[in-house]
Amino acid sequence: MSAIQSLNPKAELARAAQALQVNVSGARGLQEVLKSNLGPKGTLKMLVSGAGDIKITKDGRVLLNEMQIQHPTASLIARVATAQDDITGDGTTSLVLIIGELLKQADNYVSEGLHPRLVAEGFQKGKAKALEILDSLKEKREVNRALLVDVARSSLRTKLSQSLADHLTEAVVDAILAIQKPEEEIDLHMVEVMEMRHKTETETRLVKGLVLDHGARHPDMKKYVKDAFILTCNVSLEYEKTEVNAGFFYKSAAEREAMVASERKFTDEKVQKIIDLKKKVCEGTEKGFVVVNQKGIDPLSLTLLANENIFAVRRAKRRNMERLPLACGGYAVNSVDDLTPDCLGHAGVVQEYVLGDDKYTFIEAVTNPRSVTILLKGPNRHTLTQLKDAVRDGLRAVKNVLDDGAVLPGAGAVEVAMHSSLMEFKKTVAGRARLGVEAFAESLLIIPKTLARNAGYDPQEVIVKLQEEFSANEVPVGIDLQTGEPCVPADVGVWDNVCVKKQLLEACTTIATNLLLVDEVMRAGLSSLKG
Numbered sequence: 044m045s046a047i048q049s050l051n052p053k054a055e056l057a058r059a060a061q062a063l064q065v066n067v068s069g070a071r072g073l074q075e076v077l078k079s080n081l082g083p084k085g086t087l088k089m090l091v092s093g094a095g096d097i098k099i100t101k102d103g104r105v106l107l108n109e110m111q112i113q114h115p116t117a118s119l120i121a122r123v124a125t126a127q128d129d130i131t132g133d134g135t136t137s138l139v140l141i142i143g144e145l146l147k148q149a150d151n152y153v154s155e156g157l158h159p160r161l162v163a164e165g166f167q168k169g170k171a172k173a174l175e176i177l178d179s180l181k182e183k184r185e186v187n188r189a190l191l192v193d194v195a196r197s198s199l200r201t202k203l204s205q206s207l208a209d210h211l212t213e214a215v216v217d218a219i220l221a222i223q224k225p226e227e228e229i230d231l232h233m234v235e236v237m238e239m240r241h242k243t244e245t246e247t248r249l250v251k252g253l254v255l256d257h258g259a260r261h262p263d264m265k266k267y268v269k270d271a272f273i274l275t276c277n278v279s280l281e282y283e284k285t286e287v288n289a290g291f292f293y294k295s296a297a298e299r300e301a302m303v304a305s306e307r308k309f310t311d312e313k314v315q316k317i318i319d320l321k322k323k324v325c326e327g328t329e330k331g332f333v334v335v336n337q338k339g340i341d342p343l344s345l346t347l348l349a350n351e352n353i354f355a356v357r358r359a360k361r362r363n364m365e366r367l368p369l370a371c372g373g374y375a376v377n378s379v380d381d382l383t384p385d386c387l388g389h390a391g392v393v394q395e396y397v398l399g400d401d402k403y404t405f406i407e408a409v410t411n412p413r414s415v416t417i418l419l420k421g422p423n424r425h426t427l428t429q430l431k432d433a434v435r436d437g438l439r440a441v442k443n444v445l446d447d448g449a450v451l452p453g454a455g456a457v458e459v460a461m462h463s464s465l466m467e468f469k470k471t472v473a474g475r476a477r478l479g480v481e482a483f484a485e486s487l488l489i490i491p492k493t494l495a496r497n498a499g500y501d502p503q504e505v506i507v508k509l510q511e512e513f514s515a516n517e518v519p520v521g522i523d524l525q526t527g528e529p530c531v532p533a534d535v536g537v538w539d540n541v542c543v544k545k546q547l548l549e550a551c552t553t554i555a556t557n558l559l560l561v562d563e564v565m566r567a568g569l570s571s572l573k574g
């Protein structure tokens with residue numbers, strides 16, 4: 044009788060071999076779901092919500108976030124895989140596949156009587172050696188635009204169709220290069236990703252400037268302004284009630300009018316200071332003037348600004364107030380008391396675009412923008428969502444290369460090279476822990492095998508060819524998914540991120556080891572003590 048059952052006869056639990064079986068079945072089940080999504084030739088999954096909303100995707104993070112998972116082990120692996128994506132931006136599907144394979148290989152040995160602790164020790168030794176091999180395989184290359192384009196293409200092709208991925212690649216790389224500052228961390232928030240439900244996905248483009256998701260709020264304001272000064276401000280230009288609860292008493296209509304006028308005067312003076320600045324910088328020229336305000340602008344103030352040919356946008360997002368000075372120059376002001384021409388930015392074109400009930404303001408033709416917008420277009424909601432997820436991963440992949448300063452060969456080449464080196468390393472490991480090293484090495488081959496299977500080739504035949512090619516030349520070789528033959532990833536421009544693979548090895552070994560060493564699964568909480 045289990046110890047927990049002597050304490051609580053009604054306890055729900057699974058012991059030893061049964062507990063391992065629960066964990067293996069959960070991991071294998073999740074692996075089977077995601078296996079067909081891996082790589083450029085992977086298939087898509089359709090997610091339908093309770094409200095009937097549709098999402099079509101092959102992105103592992105999206106699937107694991109949106110799927111309803113009830114199995115406790117599968118749920119744990121899903122949380123770890125999404126954490127992998129939060130840290131590095133990629134590797135979610137690979138992580139699930141390798142964890143499932145590690146437990147499958149371990150189960151083969153444990154069922155023959157090998158203690159799980161010995162397998163776990165083998166996994167840890169295999170991981171340590173694999174990280175050494177990873178350092179020897181990474182290529183420190185000059186990080187130029189061509190390399191970044193290859194990396195972005197490799198990432199995007201695993202999420203989108205080939206033609207669409209190639210179209211987005213240039214936009215993603217140019218966006219990162221625009222916001223990159225020497226010796227500073229890249230802030231991906233400075234790339235605005237704006238969606239427009241309009242035309243087709245191939246119309247997606249990079250805007251060297253900013254796109255705001257609202258327009259001017261006055262019918263008389265111009266819809267198109269050329270050669271414009273941009274004032275970015277966070278000033279309330281609307282009538283505000285007093286903070287204290289005050290009452291006003293008057294004896295005649297004239298007194299009431301005077302009181303209203305004095306209240307209004309406070310706001311009008313602020314608007315007049317903006318108008319004075321506009322006259323100062325635009326007098327005698329054809330230049331335009333644009334005000335982007337984070338707070339509100341009331342109708343009377345809008346009318347005053349419109350009369351002076353000033354294009355005004357109110358209630359801009361706080362993040363856009365950070366982006367605007369980076370894109371156009373100048374700086375954001377919190378008061379109109381000390382306005383100077385130095386605080387103004389400049390844009391070649393500011394135009395309002397109306398799409399149904401939605402308005403968009405394009406601020407373009409700026410010199411040396413430090414903040415840019417990727418404008419996603421698509422005919423429906425699920426296409427835009429798919430594009431947005433893919434662009435996010437592409438931006439992270441390019442940022443990772445700039446942070447790492449190195450790349451790894453893709454197309455399964457790293458896994459094949461690791462397998463070969465680990466099989467040699469296994470001979471130096473004493474005792475039965477070497478079986479754990481062998482299981483770890485065999486598990487890594489799930490990646491090239493799955494890539495081959497999803498492309499329609501025989502996995503065993505492809506693996507044998509890759510291993511023969513690698514042992515003959517000692518150069519990392521991956522699978523060419525067009526022909527099924529071995530290829531050198533460096534020659535075809537298929538690269539992986541170093542940090543993604545490192546995180547992948549760390550996470551999958553830790554989780555697989557923890558699950559392997561579980562010898563009892565019991566229902567927790569006080570509910571089992573009732574009755």
